[in-house]
Structure formats: C-alpha cells, structure tokens
Amino acid sequence: MYHHVKQLMYNVRVGEPDVRFGRALMEQFGGANGELAAAMQYTIQGWSCDDAERRDLLLDIGTEEISHLEIVGALIRMHLQPMKKAMEEAEQDPLVAVTGGGGLNLFNSMGNPWTADYLKIAGTLEVDLRNNIAAEARAKITYERLMHLTDDQGTKDALQFLMTREITHMKAFSAALDTLGVAPFSIGKLPPTPGLVDEYYNDSTGDGTGDSAPQWLEKNGLHVVKSPFSFQGGGSGLDVDGERSGDSGRSGPSVPTPAVAKEPTHGSTSTATGSTAGSASHKTKKTA
Numbered sequence: 272m273y274h275h276v277k278q279l280m281y282n283v284r285v286g287e288p289d290v291r292f293g294r295a296l297m298e299q300f301g302g303a304n305g306e307l308a309a310a311m312q313y314t315i316q317g318w319s320c321d322d323a324e325r326r327d328l329l330l331d332i333g334t335e336e337i338s339h340l341e342i343v344g345a346l347i348r349m350h351l352q353p354m355k356k357a358m359e360e361a362e363q364d365p366l367v368a369v370t371g372g373g374g375l376n377l378f379n380s381m382g383n384p385w386t387a388d389y390l391k392i393a394g395t396l397e398v399d400l401r402n403n404i405a406a407e408a409r410a411k412i413t414y415e416r417l418m419h420l421t422d423d424q425g426t427k428d429a430l431q432f433l434m435t436r437e438i439t440h441m442k443a444f445s446a447a448l449d450t451l452g453v454a455p456f457s458i459g460k461l462p463p464t465p466g467l468v469d470e471y472y473n474d475s476t477g478d479g480t481g482d483s484a485p486q487w488l489e490k491n492g493l494h495v496v497k498s499p500f501s502f503q504g505g506g507s508g509l510d511v512d513g514e515r516s517g518d519s520g521r522s523g524p525s526v527p528t529p530a531v532a533k534e535p536t537h538g539s540t541s542t543a544t545g546s547t548a549g550s551a552s553h554k555t556k557k558t559a
C-alpha cells in the first residue's frame with residue numbers, strides 16, 4: 272500500500288529560474304540513470320525477492336527514490352516556469368513548452384521518452400544488488416555534473432542532498448551483498464572453466480610504448496597470457512580463400528576451415544561462400 276504525504280522530502284528553493292538547466296535536469300527525471308528508473312528497478316526487484324530482509328531493503332530504497340523523483344520534479348517545474356509566458360524561453364524546448372505546457376513529462380534531457388529498457392533486473396539477488404550499486408554510482412556522478420552547471424544556491428543544495436543519498440544507498444546495497452555469504456565471483460550455479468577463468472588476454476599491443484601488465488591484475492588470481500587469436504610476422508595466417516600461407520606465429524586453438532557449399536549437379540554456375548576472419552570468399556566455377 273502506498274500513501275502520499277503532501278510534503279517534499281527536501282524543501283526546494285530556486286532563486287533564479289534557468290530554462291536550459293531545467294531541461295538538463297530532465298535527465299534525472301526521465302533518463303536512463305534518473306530517479307524513476309531507480310524507483311522502478313528496486314521496487315520490482317523487491318516484489319520478486321524471496322529474501323525477506325533484502326526485499327524490505329529494496330522496497331525501502333525504491334520508495335525513497337519516488338520521493339527523490341518528486342524533488343527533481345519540483346526543481347524542474349520551477350526552472351521551466353519562464354517557458355510558460357516567453358517565446359524566447361519556450362524556444363529552448365518547444366516539446367516541453369507547447370505539448371507539455373512547460374511542465375513535467377517522462378522524457379530525458381533530449382526529449383526521448385522514458386522506457387522500461389532502462390531497468391536492470393536479473394532476478395538473481397547477487398546480480399541485482401550489483402546492478403543497484405552501479406545505478407547509484409551513475410546517479411551520483413550525474414548529480415555532481417549537474418551541480419557544475421548551475422549557480423543557483425537553492426538548486427545546488429537540493430542536488431547535494433540527492434547526491435549524498437546515492438552514496439547512502441550504495442552503502443546499503445553493498446552491505447546486503449557482502450552479507451549474502453556468496454563469494455565475490457560466484458554468479459549463478461554453474462562454475463566457470465578452471466584455468467581459463469584466470470587467463471587475462473593481452474589484446475592491446477603494438478603501439479611502441481611498451482606492454483607490461485599492471486601488478487594489480489594478479490589480485491584476484493589472474494595471470495596475463497598471449498591472446499589466442501594473435502598473429503605475428505607478415506604473411507602468416509589465413510588468406511582470403513581460407514588457405515594457410517607463410518609461417519604461422521599463431522598461438523592458441525586452431526581456427527576451423529570455413530565450410531564450402533557443394534557444387535550443384537545441374538546448372539551452369541555455382542557460388543560457394545565461406546567466412547574467414549570476418550571476410551567472405553566467392554568462387555565461381557563452370558560446370559559441364
């Protein structure tokens with residue numbers, strides 16, 4: 272059951288309305304990292320969660336995000352006020368001014384409609400909690416960037432409040448994840464392939480600046496290996512027809528020869544197509 276209290280969670284004051292900033296702030300109303308996306312993501316995760324304690328946490332934070340949406344909406348409404356009466360201001364965003372009357376709607380800062388595609392819901396608690404930590408981090412940095420775009424102190428104060436609460440939620444989701452008793456890289460039920468899971472492929476080479484791997488890569492048991500799909504030296508590898516040419520300096524598993532379609536028994540022309548290293552070969556042969 273939901274109940275609306277006719278009071279903002281944080282009192283909003285705007286000294287000098289700025290239509291351009293109001294439009295930018297729409298990103299946190301109907302954008303991918305905005306408050307509506309967070310509210311829906313956490314709430315739906317909570318409704319699907321079998322863990323009573325963590326379900327309660329998801330619903331608590333999901334409900335708070337709706338209150339945050341109300342704060343952002345109040346800020347936007349105040350900043351867009353001049354749009355209702357002045358053509359020059361209305362030209363900043365005719366969609367909002369004319370269609371929406373200078374008010375709120377579920378669009379992002381570019382006028383794109385909100386979509387449920389923004390939601391990251393996996394149905395596995397440890398995955399969902401990681402999704403939520405990342406969502407709060409994205410929202411935090413978005414508020415920080417917005418604060419750099421306004422000089423209005425009342426607006427800055429409200430954004431500071433919202434930005435701080437993102438860190439609070441990161442802490443809560445992290446605590447919920449850390450106390451699950453699940454190993455950091457244990458996702459789902461199927462185990463990864465032993466050996467392969469600890470190989471880090473060195474896939475960025477050849478710029479002449481050196482190629483040493485950072486020591487911190489070894490922290491979680493990783494070790495650097497040559498990419499299994501690297502070729503060394505000119506002339507080695509596969510040619511366009513799938514034939515091997517030159518001395519191979521390739522390491523790792525072999526690449527299967529592309530399948531070639533059988534020639535038809537009737538007709539004058541046949542075409543065989545096979546893909547080799549991202550390209551296609553076409554052969555034409557006359558038959559009797």
